[in-house]
Amino acid sequence: MNQQKLAAVILAAGQGTRMKSQKPKVLHPVAGQPMVAYPVGLSRILGCSPAVAVVGHGAEQVQQALSNESLQFVLQQEQLGTGHALLCAEESLKGFNGTLLLLCGDVPLLKQQTLERLLACHAAQQATVTVLTAEMENPFGYGRIVRQGEEVLRIVEEKDASAKEKTIREINTGIYAFEAPFVFEALRGVGRDNAQGEYYLTDVIAAARAAGRKVCALVTDEPAETMGVNDRLQLAEAGAVMRHRINSELMHSGVTLVDPQTTYIEPQVEIASDTLIHPGVHLRGATCIGHNCEIEPGAVITDSILGESVHVKAGSVLSEARVGDSSAIGPMAHLRPGTVLAGKNKLGNFVETKKALIGEGSQASHLTYIGDAELGTGVNIGCGTITCNYDGVSKHRTVIEDDVFVGSDTQFVAPVRVGRNSLIGAGSTITKDVPPDSLALSRVEQRVIEGWSLKHRRAKKK
Ligand code: UD1
Ligand code: MG
Secondary structure, three states: OOOOOEEEEEEEOOOOHHHOOOOOHHHOEEOOEEOOHHHHHHHHHOOOOOEEEEEEOEHHHHHHHOOOOOOEEEEOOOOOOHHHHHHOOOHHHOOOOOEEEEEEOOOOOOOHHHHHHHHHHHHHOOOOEEEEEEEOOOOOOOOEEEEEOOEEEEEEOHHHOOOOHHHOOEEEEEEEEEEHHHHHHHHHOOOOOOOOOOOOOOHHHHHHHHOOOOEEEEEEOOHHHHOOOOOHHHHHHHHHHHHHHHHHHHHHOOOEEOOHHHOEEOOOOEEOOOOEEOOOOEEEOOOEEOOOOEEOOOOEEEOOEEOOOOEEOOOOEEEOEEEOOOOEEOOOOEEOOOEEEOOOOEEEEEEEEEEEEEOOOOEEEEEEEEEEEEEOOOOEEOOOOEEEOEOOOOEOOEEEOOOOEEOOOOEEEOOEEEOOOOEEOOOOEEOOOEOOOOEEOOOOOOOOOOOHHHHHHHHHHO
16 A cells, blocks of 8 residues: 555535436435445545545535544535536645545445555656546546547546547546645636536646646546446446445355345445345345345345344344344344344244344244333243333333243233243233233133024024
């Protein structure tokens, strides 16, 4: 790695007209993350200090979305072009005399290695400006690199290019390394006499040459990485590339994806080897999955931690939950925030949990709600059990100690505690604490009226 001082400016003020959206373009998600989070992440990984984001369109929203990052924000009131945008960051970089990396908020696929190569080239050549370029099959819309022999003369935008210049296939990716004080000096000399009436950052190239400075261009061998997202088609394309990248890495590390094209895994998710993921699974946020798990189709798992050998069956939804080793969830179970399963648990179909601590080996196999509850070990919850945790004003807790057996169709009206090793008879409404080793029942005595049905039917016929 180079030892030079490094700062970054991330341009994120543009409106993104072609997205046809109320939302600022750079906040549209790629693999679940706003696209601007990717260049910002790179500036963090590369240790850029300061890192400055230029915001404008939807500034508050963009700032909010990036509030966890150690970024400085500068406002570009009016979007007068990329050159003007960088000038807005000048104040934040006062006194900085190292290398300035310029990144775009709408280029989410760029890789760290590519930037490292750009910086290494910039340092080795002792250049004032190094621009990252790419050879494109279809260069339409991009700025073109005008060379004379090997030398880069200038960059010309699509709208300003002559017919001959439009045939150039080497394009400007919009990513650069600059010598910091110089670029601001040069930008002050840049006008807006062009087809778009904008201050073009690209004009710095010609300005540097005119000032006798060294201008270099590094051609990337990965043009797909430098794709700028301008509309929703490109957004989907970028999403597919990112998905392929994330999924390939997981498969290389020993995770089986039955159909990687239809498996949606966000970048921070961690999965240990020998886990098997079926199609249509969504793994989001800071989810972490242990060895040897199986995740069936349609499961959606967000910010959750799964141990080893966990089986999540089809259609289950987990959010901010922890699932201990060797547990089975679903099909169609819903584990909501604050669910913690110790291990060897079974939560079957249509079981919903929330703020529930559930001890080892405890299970609820069917049609149950467990909320604001604590269950010991070896508890069996019968079908149709409900913790009535809410009295319309406040939430109350249900505590069920070790080895309790709860018969089907039981309601626990919280707050209530059931002592260890007790048995709750099916169909009970438990409103009072139950001591250990007891049987609790609240059923209405059954009445039988013999012959009633026959009489009733006869009466109807008349
Ligand atoms: C720019 C380059 C072009 C290059 C292309 C690569 C210029 C003049 N042109 O064109 O050579 O091939 O990127 O994708 O630089 N932005 C601001 N404030 C503004 C204008 C833009 O912050 O006033 C931001 C946008 O949010 C975006 C980035 O700068 O993140 C690029 O702007 P965009 O309008 O997309 O530039 P292009 O026309 O694509
Ligand atoms: Mg544009």
